[in-house]
Amino acid sequence: MMSHTILGSLARRGTVRAARAWLLGVLGALGLALVSGWAWAGDKVEQPIEFPHDIHAGKMGINCMYCHTYARRSKVAGIPPLRKCMGCHENIESVKDKPRIKKLFEYWEKKEAIPFKKVHDLPDFVRFNHERHIQRFYFQLGRPVQEVCGYCHGNVAGMTVAEKVEPLSMGWCISCHQKDHPDAPAGTRVNFPRMSLADSPAQEPKAETSHGPNDCWQCHK
Amino acid sequence: MKNLQRRDFLRVLGWGGASASVAACGFTSVDSGVETVKSYVEPEDFNVPGVGIYYASTCTQCEGLCGVVGRVRDGRILKLEGNVASTINNGKLCGLGQASVQHHYNPDRLRAPLLRKDGELKPITWAEAMPILLDRTAATRDGRFAFLTGPVSGHFKVLAGNTTEALGSRQHLVYDPLSTRINRVAAEQVLGSGAPRLLLEQAQVIVSFGADFLDTWVSPVHFAGQYARFRRATEDKPRGTLVQIEPRMTLTGANADRWIAIRPGTEGVLALGIAHALLAARPSAAGAVPPALVTAATAFDRSRVLTDTGVSAEAFDRLVKLLQDRSPAVVLSGPSAEGHVHGYSNAQAILALNWVLGSVGKTVVAPVKSPFPQIAAESGDTAALRQFADGLAAGRFDTVFIHDVNPVYSAPAFLKIPELLPKAGFKVVFAQYRDETANLADLVLPVDSSLEDWGTHVAPYQGENLELTLQQPLMERLYPDGTRSVGDVLLEVLKRQRPQEYKGFADYYAYLRAALVANRAAFAPIDGDDEYFWTEALSRGVLHVKAGAEAHGAEHAPARLPALELDFAGATTPAGDPYPFTLAPAVRALRDGRHANLPWLQETPDSLTTIVWDSWAEVHPATAKRLGIVDGDILEIASASGSLKVQAYVFPGLHPDVIGLPLGQGHESMGRYANGIGVNPFRILDPVFDRRTGELAMYATRVRVSKTGTRTNIVSDEGWKSGNLKTQAGRKLVAVLPADKAKLSEEV
C-alpha cells in the first residue's frame, strides 16, 4: 500500500526528475564523508650520505641490529655510531675510493656525527618502543629479523636510503594490534584484553594486562 | 686525559631533542626528512640513546651534603634523586636538592669572565682572564690577601687553605650568614662535641627549642628520615612525641604534637625552669649535673619562669610531666633560641637538659671522629664576615677572592660591606650569577655548576658512619669555554706560587683522584687496582671512612656536665621600648638567598603561608587586630638600623610580640627570577652580638610596625581568594586521630 502510493506519486510528472536529483545529492554527500583523510607514506628523502641499505642488508645480508644496535635495548633504534661504520670500512680497501665512503671518512676526520634525516618520524606525543617489538618477534618468536623490522619499515633490503612505506597512523598501528596471534607461545600471547570482567576472567592471560593499544597511555605521552 | 674522556661520554647527543619535545602535542611534523637524528661518534656501550643512566654525585645546595644520583639521558642531566648508598639521606632528596638542576641550566648563568675596565664590567675570555688573575695574585704583597668562602670541606678546603697560605695569608674566612656556630660551641662545651649524633628515632620525646630540623636545620633530609621512624611505633617503642618551643612557628613546629609560643630570648629561662622542676621531682638526676647548675636552676622557679617566658602554666606542667613520664628524650637548641645577646647561655641551658634527662649517651652520642681533620667540614660563621669587614676597613687586603657567598647581599647594613669592598685592591669573585657582590668585583670568574664540577665533601653532620662523598660532573659543561672549576683556577694559582708541589697535577680532577687513591687505605676496602677503586668510588659516590677503635668517639663524651657560664642579662626587654616587636627571620628553601633565582623554589608555595614569588611580614592575629592590619596591607617594618616595606600576612603561628620575615628574597641583581622580588631582612638587622662567641644575634633585632595605607593582593596557593579560608570547612580532608586511640604498633 505504502509502496503503491509512493510509487504512485513518483509516477506523477516532475517527480522522477526531482527524486533523481535528491538521490544523487545525498549519495554525493555520503561519499564525501567516507573519503576522509588517510595518512600516506612519505617520499624519498635527501640524505647527507646515500646509504645503500640494499647492499648492506640485501647483498651482504647483514643483520639489521648489527648496525642499529640500540633497537633491542632502547625505545629508539638509533643510527649506528660513526665508529661502527669505520670498524669495517677502514679495512675494506676495495671501496675506499667510492665517493660515499670518501664522505664517510671526511666526517670521521672531523669527528663529527653524520646529520642523517629522520625518515620514520612519529609525532612527539607518541611513544613507540623498538625494544618491545624486537624482543617479542625476534627473540621470543624467532622470526627473521628483516621480516620483523619490515612490519613497519618495509623491505629495506630493496632500498638505498630508507623510505617510509607504511602510513604509521594510529589506525594503522591498531590494525595490526587488533590481530590475534594464535602462533604465539603461551605467556607471550598477544590478545589485547579489553577491560577485564567478572563474567569472563578467562579473557585475561597473566602478565598480559594493559599493553597497547587498549591503554591510551601505552602509546601516548 | 681520563677526565676529558669521561666528559666525552657525557656529551649531549644530537641536541634539539628538547625543542622538539617542547613543540609537542599538536603541530609536530611527522613528515619524513624534517628532523635530523644523530649518534655518537665514539660509542660507549653503557651509554644507550633513549635510556637513562644514573651517575652518583653530591648535592651542594646546603650543608647537609646529601648523596645524589643524577639521571642522565642522551648526555643531558634530567633529574636528581637521593643516593641510597649515603647514610645521610638514604636515597631521599628534598625540594631544594631537586632544584639544583635549575642552577645548572639557569638562563642567567655567567658565560664569560668579566673584567672591570674603566668602571664597567666587560666580558673577556678565559685566555685573557687567567694571566690577569695570576699576575695580580702574584703581585699581592705578603699576607695582604683574603679568601672569603662559604662553608667548605673536603679537598677544596685544603686547596683554598693552601692558596691562602701560598699568598702568605691566614685569612681563609669561612662565612655563613645562617651560621649555627653558637650551637656548635655550646654543644662542644656541654656535650663534648660540636656536632653530636642525635638518635631521634630512639627518643620518645623530642623537645626542640626552635631547631627546625625537618626543614632547614643542619641536615634536614637526614633528620626527616629519623623523624619518620621516631613517629612510627613498634612493639618496644611507642610513637614519639614532638614538642616545639619557639617564638615563630617553623615547619617542625607545624608538625609538633604541641607547639609552644615563647617570648623570644627566654628559651634558656624555660630550660632552667624545666631543669628545676625535674630536679625537684627527681633529685637522683642531680648526680649528673654540677651543683652549680642545680643552684642556678633553683633561681628559676615555676612562677618566675611563667612570667618571663609567657608560657601558660598548663603547657609548662604538661611538658614537665611528659619529660618525667617518657624517656629517653632529646632536647635540641636551635637558631631562634641562640640568636640573642645571651644566646650562648640559652644554648647551654637547653643542651644541659639532656644531662638532666639522662639522654647523653642514649640519644645524644658522640660522632665518629674523622681521621682527616684537614678535610673535615668547616662550617662558617658570621664573625668571619666581621673580620673581613675590619680587614677591608683597615685596607689590609691587596687581593680578595670571594667564592660561594654573596656578602654584599647577606651582610647586615651596619657592616657597610658595599662601601668597604672597594677598599680592597683587586677583588676576584667566583660566581655563577652576576649577583650583588659580583657587581662590585674587578674580575668575575664564572664557575661550573655543582653538576659540572668535581669535588669531595665531608658533611659536618654525619650519619652512623663517617662519609666522604664525591662530586662528579653529570654532563659536559654547558659552556665549555665559558665556565671553569674553581678548583682548576686555584690549582693554577698554586702552580704559579708553588710550582714544585703542584706541577704534578694536570687539573683539579687529577688532584682529587691522586689524593683519594693515595689514601684508599683509609676507606672501607674496595678490592682491585687503583683504576678500579676510582671508578667504583665514583659509581658509589660515597666512601665510608674506616673508623678505627681510637677514632670512635663514644668515650670522648664528658662523663658529666661541665660547669656552665650562664648570663641572662637582657633576656627580657625593658618596657616602653620604641621598637615593641622582635624580628624573627624565617629561614626557608631560599636559605641565605643563594637559591632565589630558582624558578621552582619561587613557584613552590611556602609550606606554612603558601605564599609564592614574594616576601611577607607575619603578624599575629591579636596584634593585627590591635593595629588594624589585614592580609595584604603594606607595612613598614623599621628597626634601629633600617626599614623596609612588605605585605602583611596574618599568621597564627607566632608569639604576639614577634614579627616574622622570611629570608632569601629582595635581590637587586641575581637573575630574572630573583630580581626585585620581595625584601631582604638582612639589611635591617641590628648590631647585636652573642656575648660569648661574638656571632651576630639574628633573632635579637627589635622593630616597629606601621601601616603605609596601601594594600595588595597576597599571591598564595591557599584560599585567600575565598575570604582567607584557613580550615577544611567541614570536609573530611585531613583527619586527625588522638595518639591514644591509634594502634600504630599494629601497623608494622
Next chain:
Amino acid sequence: MNSVTQAKDKDIREDLSWSQINRDVLASLERPRATYWVLFALAFAVFLVGLGCEAYQYDTGLGVSGMNNPDVWGLYIATFIFWIGMSHSGTLLSAILHIIHADWRKPIYRFAEAMTTFSLMTAGLFVAVHLGRLWEIYYALPYPNERWTWPNFQSPLLWDAMAIFTYLSSSILFLYVGAIPDFAICRDYATGWRKTFYGKLALGWMGTDRQWRNFRVSYLVIACFLIPLAVSVHSIVASDFAMSQQPGWHITSFPPYFVAGALYSGCAAIITLFIILRHVFRFEEYMTLPILDKTARLTFAIAMVWTYLNCIEYATVWYGDSEVAKETLMQRATGPYSVYWWAMNFLGSVLPFTLIFKKVRANLSAMMVISLLLNLGMWLERWMIVTPTFSHGYYPWTWNHSFFPSLVQWGIVFGSFGWFGMLFMLFCKLVPSVSMYEVKEMVFHRKLARLHASQA
C-alpha cells in the same frame, strides 16, 4: 477610520486585501526606516569587537579570558545556555501554537522562527569559542578517520552537539519550507538578481493544490517533531550540569527548569524584536498591539512557571541532604555574587508582574524596557548557575571567590549579540519577516468565520 477602531481590539484588520498584504510585506524588503540601518551598523560594530577579542584569545590562549582552575567555564557556557534558551520560543510560536490553531501567531512566527535559527547559530559559536583547542574541534565529530577513534558518546557535551545540530538543521528546514510560498510571491514580484535569487529559493512553487496539500501535511509533521526536539535540546543542556557532580548542579529538576527558562527568555526576546520590526518595517498593520498583548500574557504565564521551578530548585537543595550543595546555595545568596543573584531573582520573578497591567502591555516603550530587563535577568540566571558553583565547589582549597571575567571575555559575549543582531537584520531584509500567505489565510478565515456567524 473604521479600520483604526477595529485595530484596537482585533488582532488584524479583516478588510486587508491580499494584494495589499503582498505590497506591505514586500515593501519591507526594499525600503525600511532609517532606524534599520542604524541598528544594523551598531550590531556589526559590536560583532567586530567580539571578533577582535576572539582572535586575540585564539592566538594567546584561553587564559586571557580570566578563567582559572576552579572556574573553568565562566561566561561562555552561561551565554551558550542563554542563546540556546533564546531559540526555544521560535518553536513555541511556530510549532506549538500552530498545532493548537492559535492563528494570532501567524504574523509574528516567521521572525520568531528566524530568531530560533540564529540564536542557535550563536550558541554553536560559543561551543567553539569556549574550546581550548578550537582547531581540533573535528575530534568531536563521529566520522571514520585514520585514527580509528570515535568521540565519547557518553559525554553530555556530545549529546549537546548532536541535539543542537538536529535542532538547528530541523529549524532551518522548517523555516525554509514554511517560507517557500512566500519566496514564490517574492519571485513573482521581484526583478533583476532578486528574481533569480527568490526563483531559486521558491523551487518553482506554483501554488497548485498538490503542492499545497503536501505542504500542509509536511509542515504539520515537522512541527510535531520540533516540539519534543526543542524540549530534549534544553533538557540535554541542563544535563550537562545535572549529570555532573558539582554541588548545586546535581538536581533532577534541572531539565524542566531550563526549558521553562528557555521559553521565558525567548518570549521576552520576541517582544523586543516584535517592537523593533514593527517600527523599522512599518508593520503596524500586522504586528498589532493585541498580538503584543497576547505575547505579553504568554510571557507572564511562563515567567510564573519559571519562578515556580526556580523555587523548586532551591527547595530541592534546601531539603536535600547535601550539606555542600546547601553551602553553595547560601554562598549564592550571601557570597561575592549575591548582587547578581538577587538581581536575577528580582528581574526573573518580580518584574514580570508589571505585565498584569493592560496599560503596560499596550505601551510599546515600556514593553521594550521590560522585555530587555527580563532577558538580562535570564542571562544572569545562567551565569549564576555556572560561576558560583565553580567558585565554591566541593574542594575548599580551590575556592576562588574573586573570579570576574576579563574584558576579552566580556567582549566576546557582547560580540555574540552583535553577531546575532547582524544576522537577524540581514535575514529580515532578505526574507519576508511576516508570512504573507499565512496572513492571507488568517484574514480569509476570519472573514469567513464572521460571515458564517452573521448568517447564523
Next chain:
Amino acid sequence: MNNKRILGLFNDFDQASAAIRELRGADLPHLDWNEVTIKSPIEHPDVESLLGVRSIPIRKYTLLGALLGGGLGFLGIATAQGNFFQQLKGGKPIIPFPPDFVLTYEMFILGGVYITVLGFLISAGLPTRMKSDLYNVAVSGDQIGVMVKSNAHCVDAVRGIFERHHVLSIQEEVVK
C-alpha cells in the same frame, strides 16, 4: 493525446469552485480528472470536495525516516563504541544504554524531519522548472487559477465553461 493546457484565472474561490463544479457536471470525454489543478495564493478551503481526495504520501516518508534514523543511529553508535574498545570509562559499561538512547532519540527526530522534507519535495514535485507549466503571477497575488490539461477539443469546451463564470483571463499552450 492530451496535448493542450488551459489556465483560467478567477477573482475568488467562489467563482473558481463554481467553474470546477460545472466542469465536473459536464463530464467531458477525454478529461482526466487528475489533470485538473487549482493554483491559489493559499490552500483552497474545501479542495477535497472539488477535486476529490488525492493521496498524501508524506506520513509514510516520515515513518520510514524516523525508523531509519533511530535504528541506524543506535546501531551506528553501539558499533562505534563496541569497536573503539580503547575507550574504557571507569564505572561505565562499554555500550551504555542511557546515553545511547538520548542520541537515538535525536537521530530518530533527525531522520524523521529530513526524510519528511525529502518526501515533501518529491511528492510536491519540487524543485521544478516554471517553463514546464502554465503559470501566472496573479496566482501568488489574489487570483485563483484553474488549469486543465486535455486535448484540443476538450479544451475548447473548458474555455466555454470558464468564460461563463466571468474568468478574468485565460492562457493556453500546446504541450510538445
Next chain:
Amino acid sequence: MSLDATLNDWTKLRQTHPLPGSHPDLKWAMAIDLDACTGCNACVVACYAENNLPVVGKEKFAAGQAMHWMRIERYWNEADENAPEQGAQFLPMMCQQCEAAPCETVCPVGATNHTNDGLNSQVYNRCIGSRYCSANCPYKVRYFNWYNYPEQVKAWPEPLPMQLNPDLTVRTKGVMEKCTFCVQRLTDAKNNARTEGRPIRDGEVTTACAQACPTSAITFGNLSDAHSQVAQKWRLQRVELDKDKQLKDIDGSHPGLRGYRIFEDLRPYPSVMYLERVRDTQA
C-alpha cells in the same frame, strides 16, 4: 573493527565498576601517611622536575592558573585557629586516579579514559579543551594550559629546555593535564618486566614524589600484588578499592584504623588512601 568486536562487547552491557578483581595483575595505587608527611614540598618540586611542569610566574599564579600537579594543602584546626598548639595539618593532593572517575565519562572526545592498570589516562593530543573533566572533578586536581607556556610565555628560556624529560611531552596551549602517577616510569618498568618475562616487582618502580619524600610518607605500588607494600597497607587499614564505605566508617568497633579516602561518599573510588594524622593530646 568488526561485528565480532561489537557482539563481544555487547555481552558487557551490564558491566558496572569497580568490579572486584577488575585488575587481576596490575592496579597502581598509593597510600599516603599524613602522620609522616611534614609538608616540606619535596614531592612538589620533584613533580615539577619529572613532569615538565611550567613555572607560570606570579601574575598567572595570582589568577589561579598555577600548574602544580601536586599541591601541599595547609589547614589549621577550627578549634585553635589563632593559637595553633596542635600545629598545622598538611595534605598532599594530586589526581586520585579514581576507579569510577567522574572526569572520564564527560569528556566529549574521550581524551581521558581508564587504563587496564587502573589509571585515569589523559591523552593530551586528543584533548580539545572543553574542560568538562575539570568541571566534574570533585578534587579539582586537573590543570588546564591556559597559555602556550613553552613558546609564548617562555616558561623555559634556554638552556632550561635541556632539563625537560623526553619521556613525556610539554603540553601545549588549550589542553588539560594532571598527575599521571609518573606513567612514563611505569611504562618503562612494564617494558623491562616483559623483556625479562616476569611480573613487576614491588619497589621496582615508584613515582617521583614517593621517591623524593624524605619521610617516605608516600607508598606507591601494585595493589593487585598481595605482597606489595601498598597492598599490605590497604589491607591493614581494611580499606577496599571497590567499597564506598570502609569498615572504619561502618561500625565504631575499629577506632584504631587510620585509612580513609577523600570524598568516598561521592563514589569515585579513589586509588589513593590517606592515613589519618596522629597527634598526642597529652603533650
